Amino acid sequence: MREVLEVDARKEYGSNLLIAPIGAIEKADASFRVIHDGTHKVQVNPRIRARDQHKCPGTGELKTVMRSSMKACKSVFGLTGDVKRAHRLPRVWQAEWGLQACKLSGDTVWLNEVGTFGMGPAAYHWARESGGMGRACLYLMQNRWFYQLLYADDFNWISSGAFAVDDIVLAIFFLCILGVPMSWKKFHGGLQYEWVGYWSDLRHRRLGISEGRADWLVRWMSKALVAGSVCIEEFKSVLGRMGFAMRALETFRPFLGPLYAWSSAVPVRTFLPLPVMIRLILIYLKGRLKEGSRTAPCGCSQGLTKEHFRADAKAEGEDVRIGGWECLDSDDVGTARWFSETITRANAPWVFEAGEPFRTIATLELLATLCCLVAFPRDSSIARPEEPRALLTLGGSTDNLGNKFVVSKLQTTKYPLVCVLMEIAALMHQAGESLDLQWVPRLQNIEADQLTNGDFRGFDPANRVRVDISKHRWVVLNSMLQQGRALYSVIREGRIESSKRKLDKFAGPTFKNQKSFRERDPWQ
Incomplete structure (x- = not known):
């Protein structure tokens, strides 16, 4: 100077x-x-x-x-x-x-x-x-x-x-x-x-976060779950720290979608009870961090990912179907494992909540991908024991371009798409794997499209795998769909926005001399 x-x-x-x-x-x-x-x-x-x-x-x-x-x-x-x-x-x-x-x-x-x-x-x-x-x-x-x-x-x-x-x-x-x-x-x-x-x-x-930062998140979530309510201003600050951590812990990232949606719809200077879906998410994240999942495997570089399966979905009026087939070992559909299931109001009522099922076609396409992961599990003996987990990335194909980006980012706030994405992430976390979903033109996805139309010609009935959506033991899908319906209906109807305007109108002045959350409780 x-x-x-x-x-x-x-x-x-x-x-x-x-x-x-x-x-x-x-x-x-x-x-x-x-x-x-x-x-x-x-x-x-x-x-x-x-x-x-x-x-x-x-x-x-x-x-x-x-x-x-x-x-x-x-x-x-x-x-x-x-x-x-x-x-x-x-x-x-x-x-x-x-x-x-x-x-x-x-x-x-x-x-x-x-x-x-x-x-x-x-x-x-x-x-x-x-x-x-x-x-x-x-x-x-x-x-x-x-x-x-x-x-x-x-x-x-x-x-x-x-x-x-x-x-x-x-x-x-x-x-x-x-x-x-x-x-x-x-x-x-x-x-x-x-x-x-x-x-x-x-x-x-x-790669992940330090033990001290993971313990801090566990303590905060435990305190919030015991109290049953949170200060929204503090919740937004903690959500920022979670977003930072989930950049490394990718399989936890989809669970932040509902948290972002809820925090953006409520007024800042309020103290609100936690919705049930938010509580379930905090319980899941707390459990995973508490068990030691503060780091995630990085995998290895293997060039292009092998294509394991192809999936498709159909929604025309009340005729809703999903299907997929395994194409890892051979392109011959006669020797491949395959599945085809009909979606009804009995086994998946959430598909029909938005009115016409075609409104949730992206979710149905992702549900077909999820069923492929369940129907065609990867042989765990492929990975060599002397190397870290998650060496192989499961490759899949869909003709829905939007789902390619959703799975790549592992983040969305849309319901019910976020629920299916959370289930995929939970399965990937349990198996220590990752999913690389690629887009293929519809004309190159004829076999999967054939399964969604109920046309099984060329497929061996002995290789059919049945996936009962309503009875399968999902990790988080059923609970998230049930409680997410209530949370997102409130957001869509504008009830929280109405409360936000009223509370902001009568809210007291902010105190600029008050220390920020970063200063009151540093994340170390």
């Missing part, structure tokens, strides 16, 4: 001399982080238009690295590090120093010659500066198995082989030569460590 007289600064910068207020944020170690407020008074940040964006690595990139490590070598080592005061490294053009001015007292002002915390360009230019240094570091490694992930100013180096530690040390040494200041006290690593909130287990190729 440069100290100059305010009179001289105004002569040089004129109207571009914007003196912003300065704040201080208390950190966990009782120190303070000085923040330059370039948003509210001086309005510098709102006027900035970024020419492009930058993307930081997350769980997807970490899983890709772990899957790749299975081919490279069984021994993998990781280390994380932090850049000290990274936002102060990019230098600012001298003509723009006045846009980052601040003042304590007297006739002098302080001009920031580099990026500062609280100004948008600091992160923008640091991302490009660090990107160049990161590429140079990777060029130095040449063909070594070496990965370098950078989230803001947090590095994650992962290397494999006999020289894994040497490669990481060389990368850090090279960055230090380039002038990157490191915060050495924040370095940690090994075979199991935490990086930007996610827990990495390189030995077993698993």
